[in-house]
Amino acid sequence: MKNVLEVKNLSYTYQGESVEAIHDLSFSIPEGSYVAIVGHNGSGKSTLAKIISGLMLAKNGTITVFGEELNKENLSSIRRRMGLVFQNPDNQFVGASVRDDIAFGLENREVPSGEMDSLINEFASKVSMERYLDSAPENLSGGQKQRVAIAGVLAMKPDLIIYDEATSMLDPIGKKEILDITFGLKKDNPTLSVISITHDIEEASRADYVLVLNKGKLILEGKPSEVFKEKDKLQSIHLDAPFLLSLISSLKEEGVDVPEDVDTLEKLEDFLCQ
Amino acid sequence: MASITLGRYVPYKSFLHKMDPRAKIFALIILMVAIFLPYETYAVSFLVGGIIFVLTIVLLWIAHMSFLNLLKSLSALWIMMVFLLLIYMIAPRTTDFYAFSIGSWKIYWDSFIEAGRIILRLVLMVMISMILTSTTKPLDLTDAFEWYLFPLKLIGFPSHIIAMIITLALRFIPTILDDVQRIMKAQTSRGVDFEKGSLIAKIKAIISLIIPLFVSAFVRSDELANAMECRGYDPNAKRTKYRKLHFRWWDLFETFIVLLVFGGCLYLSISGFNPFNLLGIATI
Numbered sequence: 230m231k232n233v234l235e236v237k238n239l240s241y242t243y244q245g246e247s248v249e250a251i252h253d254l255s256f257s258i259p260e261g262s263y264v265a266i267v268g269h270n271g272s273g274k275s276t277l278a279k280i281i282s283g284l285m286l287a288k289n290g291t292i293t294v295f296g297e298e299l300n301k302e303n304l305s306s307i308r309r310r311m312g313l314v315f316q317n318p319d320n321q322f323v324g325a326s327v328r329d330d331i332a333f334g335l336e337n338r339e340v341p342s343g344e345m346d347s348l349i350n351e352f353a354s355k356v357s358m359e360r361y362l363d364s365a366p367e368n369l370s371g372g373q374k375q376r377v378a379i380a381g382v383l384a385m386k387p388d389l390i391i392y393d394e395a396t397s398m399l400d401p402i403g404k405k406e407i408l409d410i411t412f413g414l415k416k417d418n419p420t421l422s423v424i425s426i427t428h429d430i431e432e433a434s435r436a437d438y439v440l441v442l443n444k445g446k447l448i449l450e451g452k453p454s455e456v457f458k459e460k461d462k463l464q465s466i467h468l469d470a471p472f473l474l475s476l477i478s479s480l481k482e483e484g485v486d487v488p489e490d491v492d493t494l495e496k497l498e499d500f501l502c503q
Numbered sequence: 504m505a506s507i508t509l510g511r512y513v514p515y516k517s518f519l520h521k522m523d524p525r526a527k528i529f530a531l532i533i534l535m536v537a538i539f540l541p542y543e544t545y546a547v548s549f550l551v552g553g554i555i556f557v558l559t560i561v562l563l564w565i566a567h568m569s570f571l572n573l574l575k576s577l578s579a580l581w582i583m584m585v586f587l588l589l590i591y592m593i594a595p596r597t598t599d600f601y602a603f604s605i606g607s608w609k610i611y612w613d614s615f616i617e618a619g620r621i622i623l624r625l626v627l628m629v630m631i632s633m634i635l636t637s638t639t640k641p642l643d644l645t646d647a648f649e650w651y652l653f654p655l656k657l658i659g660f661p662s663h664i665i666a667m668i669i670t671l672a673l674r675f676i677p678t679i680l681d682d683v684q685r686i687m688k689a690q691t692s693r694g695v696d697f698e699k700g701s702l703i704a705k706i707k708a709i710i711s712l713i714i715p716l717f718v719s720a721f722v723r724s725d726e727l728a729n730a731m732e733c734r735g736y737d738p739n740a741k742r743t744k745y746r747k748l749h750f751r752w753w754d755l756f757e758t759f760i761v762l763l764v765f766g767g768c769l770y771l772s773i774s775g776f777n778p779f780n781l782l783g784i785a786t787i
Contacts, residue, residue, distance in 0.1 A: 279729075282733055284729055305735070305737070308732075308735060309735055312733070312734070315729070315730055319678050319723070320722075320723045320727050321726065321727065321730035323671070323674070323731060323734070324674070325641070325642050325673065325674050328745075329642070332745035333734060334734045335743070335745065336742045336743050336744060336745055337735035337736050337737070337740075338735060339741060339742065342743055342744055342745060342747060345743075366674070366677075366678075367677040367681070381734060385734060385735060
């Protein structure tokens with residue numbers, strides 16, 4: 230399988246700082262996967278997002294995106310294939326209405342004006358915002374604004390979507406909506422890769438693959454069920470295992486044989502009630 | 504807050520709302536020039552003002568705007584009118600129409616006429632601008648503005664960047680106003696009093712509002728710039744446009760009428776022709 234992103238020996242130090250924000254980081258992300266990068270504040274995860282998206286250039290190490298090494302020359306062509314959703318819903322809303330905001334990316338891609346309306350409707354319906362096309366951002370909730378941000382990113386026709394703490398300012402319902410939409414998108418387009426940078430453990434437990442960062446170093450990686458087994462290691466960096474996974478591992482310790490395909494609370498409930 | 508609601512866009516499906524913003528801006532400028540043209544006599548000045556006044560009343564009616572609300576929002580002009588009247592009472596007179604006297608101080612009618620003419624002009628100016636802003640979306644105004652800057656584009660002036668800046672500024676006005684509310688609440692909870700106190704205390708309170716506001720605005724603009732960059736925005740690259748302005752037959756019709764009115768006013772101004780003379784009415 231192709232790798233959508235490869236990071237090799239990446240280090241980064243902010244100007245005027247003596248401590249490295251990222252230290253000798255190497256990992257790769259296969260095409261079509263959903264990868265969560267978790268870590269606490271100051272673990273270097275946002276720095277990583279900025280380097281991958283080319284907003285900051287790494288001094289040491291290489292970033293290979295879609296098989297091309299990221300540099301100043303190919304930055305704009307690579308960027309056309311990836312989309313970022315940031316943390317603050319307000320600060321990434323460019324247009325005066327939902328319609329205009331989705332159109333912003335289309336305008337940048339030089340899509341002919343006549344084709345825009347149908348595309349806008351298509352992307353808005355993918356994030357179920359088709360009823361709010363003419364709403365102004367100040368009349369939308371945070372979750373709705375983030376959904377528009379995703380629609381705006383979809384307008385770029387990305388092969389890779391990066392969430393930089395996209396759900397951290399949302400309420401639980403908003404979070405769930407964003408996750409459901411993301412899984413829906415991945416179902417429609419199996420080659421779409423998603424990197425979610427988050428400190429929400431519950432969200433990370435739904436990913437295919439989890440990377441745990443601490444102080445700029447990669448300390449754990451693997452499937453959620455494997456990573457979240459390492460309770461001691463996680464606790465040493467003040468991260469908790471997700472509720473469902475720790476419940477399942479406690480049940481297993483007690484001798485209850487929970488099947489592998491149980492990945493939601495509802496399924497666990499059904500299994501236990503059998 | 505009253506001053507912000509004044510002239511704010513009111514969504515409505517009227518003929519004026521549907522018009523091309525470029526035609527509306529053109530009409531605004533042309534009518535303003537017509538109002539401020541120098542006319543030979545007061546009578547002609549008031550005649551022109553009166554015609555345009557009737558025209559704006561009709562436009563207000565078409566745009567479903569309330570004239571009474573407009574008058575209320577113009578209440579600040581009354582103070583100005585009294586002030587102007589006082590100035591013209593002191594100023595040297597140009598005619599001999601004695602009105603009345605306060606003690607030994609003789610008041611002439613032309614103080615009233617001169618002040619009235621200026622007030623009429625100001626009221627008309629405000630009314631016309633308000634019709635424009637309350638029937639046109641800020642975004643459409645920006646687009647029209649960009650269109651008018653087209654000649655400058657030929658000599659390398661980045662009018663599209665200016666238009667983008669205006670669009671973003673308009674987009675962030677409600678967001679920044681929210682910030683103001685939020686910071687005021689936060690500072691009030693820390694004991695800052697924004698309403699009472701001496702002038703110095705008030706200035707201190709305002710500073711405690713302005714500094715966090717600037718910090719927040721800078722953080723926002725930094726993140727916005729990142730988001731725009733990530734969505735492929737390059738100020739120097741070619742972009743297509745989603746919103747297009749359409750100049751239709753009624754825009755042409757409107758422009759024609761406005762030009763006709765303007766032509767008439769220009770003729771009155773240059774020739775000094777006084778229509779009242781034809782009717783045998785003596786004027787000043």
